[in-house]
Amino acid sequence: MISRIAQERSSLELSTVYEVCRILGDSLDIHRTFRAALNTLSAQLGLARAMIVLPDEADGKLKVHSAVGLSKTEMERGRWYDGEGVIGHVYSTGLPVVLTNVEESDEFIDRTGAFGPQEGHRLAFIVVPLRADQHTVGVLAAQREVEGVARLSDDQRVLTMVSTLMAQAVTLHNAVSEEHQRLQLEATRLQKALSREPAKRRYALDNVVGHSRPMQRVFAEVHQAAPSRSTVLLRGESGTGKEEIARAVHYLSPRKDAPFIKVNCAALTESLLESELFGHEKGAFTGAVGDRKGRFELAHGGTLFLDELGDISPGFQAKLLRVLQEREFERVGGSKPVKVDVRLICATNRDLERMVQRGEYRADLYYRINVVSIFLPPLRERRDDIPPLVAHFLDRYNKENRKALKVTPEAMTVLANCYWPGNVRELQNCIERTATMVAGEQIRDLAFPCKSNRCLTQTLHHIDKEDAVAAAHVGNHGSTIHFAGRASPAKPSASAPARAPAPVPAGHDHDDDDGGDDEVLRIGPTARLGDAAAVPARQFGPEPPDGERERLVWAMEQCGWVQAKAARLLKVTPRQLGYALQKHRIEVRKL
Numbered sequence: 001m002i003s004r005i006a007q008e009r010s011s012l013e014l015s016t017v018y019e020v021c022r023i024l025g026d027s028l029d030i031h032r033t034f035r036a037a038l039n040t041l042s043a044q045l046g047l048a049r050a051m052i053v054l055p056d057e058a059d060g061k062l063k064v065h066s067a068v069g070l071s072k073t074e075m076e077r078g079r080w081y082d083g084e085g086v087i088g089h090v091y092s093t094g095l096p097v098v099l100t101n102v103e104e105s106d107e108f109i110d111r112t113g114a115f116g117p118q119e120g121h122r123l124a125f126i127v128v129p130l131r132a133d134q135h136t137v138g139v140l141a142a143q144r145e146v147e148g149v150a151r152l153s154d155d156q157r158v159l160t161m162v163s164t165l166m167a168q169a170v171t172l173h174n175a176v177s178e179e180h181q182r183l184q185l186e187a188t189r190l191q192k193a194l195s196r197e198p199a200k201r202r203y204a205l206d207n208v209v210g211h212s213r214p215m216q217r218v219f220a221e222v223h224q225a226a227p228s229r230s231t232v233l234l235r236g237e238s239g240t241g242k243e244e245i246a247r248a249v250h251y252l253s254p255r256k257d258a259p260f261i262k263v264n265c266a267a268l269t270e271s272l273l274e275s276e277l278f279g280h281e282k283g284a285f286t287g288a289v290g291d292r293k294g295r296f297e298l299a300h301g302g303t304l305f306l307d308e309l310g311d312i313s314p315g316f317q318a319k320l321l322r323v324l325q326e327r328e329f330e331r332v333g334g335s336k337p338v339k340v341d342v343r344l345i346c347a348t349n350r351d352l353e354r355m356v357q358r359g360e361y362r363a364d365l366y367y368r369i370n371v372v373s374i375f376l377p378p379l380r381e382r383r384d385d386i387p388p389l390v391a392h393f394l395d396r397y398n399k400e401n402r403k404a405l406k407v408t409p410e411a412m413t414v415l416a417n418c419y420w421p422g423n424v425r426e427l428q429n430c431i432e433r434t435a436t437m438v439a440g441e442q443i444r445d446l447a448f449p450c451k452s453n454r455c456l457t458q459t460l461h462h463i464d465k466e467d468a469v470a471a472a473h474v475g476n477h478g479s480t481i482h483f484a485g486r487a488s489p490a491k492p493s494a495s496a497p498a499r500a501p502a503p504v505p506a507g508h509d510h511d512d513d514d515g516g517d518d519e520v521l522r523i524g525p526t527a528r529l530g531d532a533a534a535v536p537a538r539q540f541g542p543e544p545p546d547g548e549r550e551r552l553v554w555a556m557e558q559c560g561w562v563q564a565k566a567a568r569l570l571k572v573t574p575r576q577l578g579y580a581l582q583k584h585r586i587e588v589r590k591l
Contacts, residue, residue: 013158016044020162030173034066034166041142041162042068045155048123049114050142051078052130052166053087062091062139070114078112085109087139090127094136096160098152099125102143115143122146128159130167137170181409189384205248208241209392212384214377218245225372226252231324233369234347236376239425242347243307245376250303255343258302261295266308270316275332278323284333296329296340303343309369310350310361317362324368344369353582379420379427386416389424393431394443405435410445418450549584552577561589 020037027033038050049069056063056079064070064078083092086107090097099105102125103117110116115125124146130138140163144155205219225232226249234242243262250260268276275284279294295304312320323329328339346369355361379386390407398405407415420426430448438447449455545554551570559565567577581588 009154012044013154016040016158017161017165019044021165024165024169028169028173028176030169031066033169035068037162037166038066038068041159045142045144045158047142047144047155050140051075051112052138052140053078053080053091054138054170055091062087064112065138070112074112074114080109080111085111086125086127087111087141090129091136091139094129094131096126096128096156098127098156100146100152115141124152126152126155126159128156128163130163130170132164132167132171137167140166178408182412185409185412186387189387192384205245206251207248208244209389210382210385211388212382214382215385218374218376221372221374222248223252225249225374227254228372229343231344231346231369231371233371233373234345234376235373236347236349237378237423238349239423240376240378241424242376243305245374246303246305246307246345246347249345250305250343253303253343255302259299260303260305261299262305262307263295264307266311270313273312273316274319277320278329278331280332281334284331288333291331294329294331296323296342297338299342300340301342303345305345305347307347308349309346310348310352310355314360314362317365321362321365321368324365351582354578379423383416386427387412389427390415390431393428394435397432397435401435403435404441405438405443406441407443408445411443411447414445414448414451548580549586552580552584552586556581556586556588563588 019040023036023040024033034052038052041047041050047069049067051067051070052065053062054065055061060082062080062082064075067075067078070078080088080091082088086097086099086105086109089107099108101117102108102110102115102123105125108115108125115123117123122145123143125141125143127139127141129136130140140159142155142159144152146152205222208215208219210216210219222245232246232249234245236242246262247260250256263273263276265273275292275294277294277296279292279297280288282288282290324344327341328337330337352361352366352370356363356366390412394405394407397403415427415430422429433449434443434447438444445451545551552566555566555569556563559569563577563581564574567574570577572580
């Protein structure tokens with residue numbers, strides 16, 4: 001008799017597991033398949049109620065995902081913290097728990113209100129974890145009424161087998177969802193890129209990643225300027241890739257087979273820089289044991305890239321000017337002129353125009369090097385390039401370290417919303433640092449230091465979150481200020497400095513005294529006169545025109561070309577106004 005009952009039980013368990021396996025294999029929609037599987041368990045094994053509990057992606061709490069025998073209200077009430085009650089304990093430890101009577105258990109916490117004790121009934125509660133790849137991804141819980149002798153261990157065994165199948169379904173569902181989301185984001189990005197310039201030619205450089213509209217303009221200018229012999233001046237913040245653009249100009253020019261020589265002018269003193277560029281004769285100074293060619297001679301017939309040219313001293317500016325004018329020079333300690341054929345590419349992140357006005361930079365040298373100017377946008381103004389840049393840097397890291405790391409969509413969102421004051425160089429360092437320290441084969445959002453207030457860039461470049469929020473909304477007086485892709489990282493910890501200097505736009509010094517925000521602003525077409533006390537609105541004439549450049553000229557004319565007043569009128573800081581005037585090449589009149 002006992003043997004026959006055991007055989008019937010074994011046959012029932014086998015058919016139940018088979019049916020659940022068939023249901024889970026029919027579809028990747030776990031919402032539908034889990035409900036059908038729970039219905040099968042309830043009908044086959046006589047379980048009064050059953051539910052599957054999974055972590056909520058929003059707040060991390062455990063919540064009821066699917067259930068049978070529970071109302072909608074009871075399912076919505078079912079939420080537990082990790083480690084709370086029997087459900088939380090099984091999820092945190094990964095070990096099954098069987099309560100023979102919920103009325104006698106102190107650990108039992110009934111958040112749903114459906115599994116609690118009932119008068120006159122003895123209710124057992126069986127909870128098993130959903131485990132996959134040594135990780136607990138959820139919990140399967142069921143309840144039955146105990147009558148007479150009940151073998152709850154048999155129920156635990158069946159539920160454990162079913163939970164293994166369900167855990168694999170959850171893992172597969174998450175992987176497919178992440179891949180689907182990534183493909184959707186990539187498709188959306190490509191559609192936007194194609195819709196922006198449907199009829200325009202798309203340019204590309206072999207050594208530069210850039211699909212956004214600002215970088216396409218840069219690429220077009222590079223293709224236009226490269227075949228000529230003209231001097232090129234690259235402008236932009238530090239880390240925007242000026243050296244890579246200079247290399248692209250060289251390799252797209254007729255001089256591509258000749259040398260490409262680069263010099264960082266800011267890394268050498270005036271005397272060393274002179275010897276490095278022009279070379280020296282034997283005995284010119286202590287240690288000069290022989291003749292040495294300078295970088296100008298080494299670049300003969302090719303291209304010489306002078307980086308950080310805005311940092312050279314006034315004395316060396318005069319020496320360099322003569323070389324650029326005559327295309328000849330004399331070595332240090334020598335008297336024989338040396339003629340060279342060199343194409344010059346210069347780069348700087350300084351505001352040369354302001355330096356010329358203050359007498360810190362020679363105007364004649366400025367006019368000599370400022371022949372073809374190419375402005376490189378900061379990374380925050382070309383956010384469409386962040387995903388391909390991340391893919392490029394991660395692919396390079398995987399090849400060098402023989403890994404197969406991938407970036408999740410949530411992590412890509414964190415990277416896309418960062419302010420990146422260090423631009424592409426900072427992005428590359430962030431990817432390499434995170435890829436080195438991450439455990440596993442996926443880089444998730446929590447792997448970045450900024451998610452745990454350990455990002456040093458946030459401390460060096462403190463940006464108020466309130467400013468970023470205010471920038472996205474229309475002000476009380478109708479002024480709309482459009483930030484150039486500004487992000488809002490978390491504020492630094494109490495141990496960090498009270499306020500670090502804000503990042504300075506390309507070409508600006510740190511000695512301005514306006515004390516305002518250093519962000520690049522665009523004066524939007526919806527901007528209206530503010531209520532600044534120093535510049536009452538009634539003093540001015542008609543409404544401002546449309547268009548950013550026209551609005552700037554109108555504001556300057558209304559204020560007698562006084563930049564401080566015009567900045568208050570447009571509700572921006574003087575530094576931001578100065579950058580906008582420089583961007584649109586509006587010459588400030590002297591009245």
